[in-house]
Amino acid sequence: MRLPRWMRYFSPRRGRLVPGPELGARSGIKAGESQLEQVRGVAGYHQSQADIREEDLPDGEVAEAVEIDIEEIVPKLADPTVVAEIVAPERDVHAHVGEPLLSMNNVTVKFGGLTALDDVTFDIKRGEILGLIGPNGAGKTTAFNAMTGVYRPTSGDVVLDGRSVVGAKRNEITRRGIARTFQNIRLFSDMTALENVAVGTDARHKTSVPGALFRTKRHRAEERDAIDRGMALLEFVGIGARATHQARNLPYGDQRRLEIARALATEPKLLCLDEPAAGFNPAEKAELMGLIRKIRDDGYTVLLIEHDMRLVMGVCDRIVVLEFGRKIAEGTPAEVAADPAVVAAYLGVPDDATS
Numbered sequence: 001m002r003l004p005r006w007m008r009y010f011s012p013r014r015g016r017l018v019p020g021p022e023l024g025a026r027s028g029i030k031a032g033e034s035q036l037e038q039v040r041g042v043a044g045y046h047q048s049q050a051d052i053r054e055e056d057l058p059d060g061e062v063a064e065a066v067e068i069d070i071e072e073i074v075p076k077l078a079d080p081t082v083v084a085e086i087v088a089p090e091r092d093v094h095a096h097v098g099e100p101l102l103s104m105n106n107v108t109v110k111f112g113g114l115t116a117l118d119d120v121t122f123d124i125k126r127g128e129i130l131g132l133i134g135p136n137g138a139g140k141t142t143a144f145n146a147m148t149g150v151y152r153p154t155s156g157d158v159v160l161d162g163r164s165v166v167g168a169k170r171n172e173i174t175r176r177g178i179a180r181t182f183q184n185i186r187l188f189s190d191m192t193a194l195e196n197v198a199v200g201t202d203a204r205h206k207t208s209v210p211g212a213l214f215r216t217k218r219h220r221a222e223e224r225d226a227i228d229r230g231m232a233l234l235e236f237v238g239i240g241a242r243a244t245h246q247a248r249n250l251p252y253g254d255q256r257r258l259e260i261a262r263a264l265a266t267e268p269k270l271l272c273l274d275e276p277a278a279g280f281n282p283a284e285k286a287e288l289m290g291l292i293r294k295i296r297d298d299g300y301t302v303l304l305i306e307h308d309m310r311l312v313m314g315v316c317d318r319i320v321v322l323e324f325g326r327k328i329a330e331g332t333p334a335e336v337a338a339d340p341a342v343v344a345a346y347l348g349v350p351d352d353a354t355s
């Protein structure tokens with residue numbers, strides 16, 4: 001995995017900041033100071049409750065999770081409109097609703113003799129929630145991976161905002177505006193929720209390494225921005241009170257929310273969610289639907305891979321259906337649900353229909 005810029009200089013170990021080999025002892029940065037303590041110090045957030053970590057406690061004592069009162073720390077975040085403004089800084093995205101943001105143009109992906117995606121063409125339009133569905137092995141994740149630079153299409157093109165992303169490096173694709181979450185949660189488990197989101201904001205920052213070392217004005221401004229945006233994002237996804245909790249101590253549902261917050265921190269044009277409801281109970285699924293709609297209404301475009309049909313039908317504006325690597329249907333949830341090819345793909349074609 002390629003580490004974000006700041007992580008190449010710090011090794012997070014059990015939640016502690018240890019100057020990494022590239023930075024060495026010359027930096028003057030105190031080993032043992034947590035990332036959060038650093039950024040909080042810089043941004044001027046003084047929290048009365050300590051961020052308790054297990055290794056700080058005498059043997060046998062158990063760390064208590066500390067809920068923070070977000071209104072006390074960042075009073076302006078008590079206003080949901082302010083939170084929404086910070087979360088979606090480029091609000092002009094609404095001006096282009098309906099135009100294609102990403103186009104898959106005749107994309108084929110082959111693995112040896114296996115064709116995982118076969119000449120697939122569809123658009124993701126700005127401001128919509130597009131569902132990508134299909135039975136197991138249909139090619140959904142392969143399509144995601146072709147968009148995000150994990151796989152290079154064998155043929156065809158993936159165009160984002162008028163420019164091809166084929167051949168671009170993954171971090172370049174992130175910078176150009178595609179962010180994703182994963183089927184299996186991938187968080188920095190020893191880092192706090194806020195630190196995890198701050199990692200995402202790094203993709204947008206421009207400070208050079210010397211700039212970071214000498215703490216230039218721009219670097220300090222970017223750190224403050226990371227905290228403000230990080231806190232706003234945690235509040236936006238509903239876990240603002242858990243900002244100082246280590247990711248691994250968060251309940252499963254909150255870890256999924258944190259993944260979404262981290263992806264949004266890169267200020268994507270397109271947010272790709274890969275089975276975000278896996279392992280959720282019905283109440284959590286209903287809450288997730290609300291969050292996905294909120295993300296769309298805040299100006300983002302969302303691509304959703306999800307097996308739960310109730311969720312997909314309930315939240316998507318349009319749906320693309322794949323089967324054996326081919327697109328077999330595209331349309332509104334109602335159109336797709338009534339399409340005989342889709343019904344056959346999911347339920348199997350009855351014997352008497354083929355005889």
Ligand SMILES: Nc1ncnc2c1ncn2[C@@H]1O[C@H](COP(=O)(O)OP(=O)(O)OP(=O)(O)O)[C@@H](O)[C@H]1O
Nearest residue numbers: 111114115116134135136137138139140141142143
């Ligand atoms: N890296 C790979 N190497 C070889 N075959 C692969 C690779 N990735 C995917 N495949 C194959 O490509 C086909 C499509 O897989 P893909 O994971 O895209 O399907 P999916 O629709 O996401 O399935 P699921 O719903 O089970 O996650 C499958 O037959 C799979 O085994």
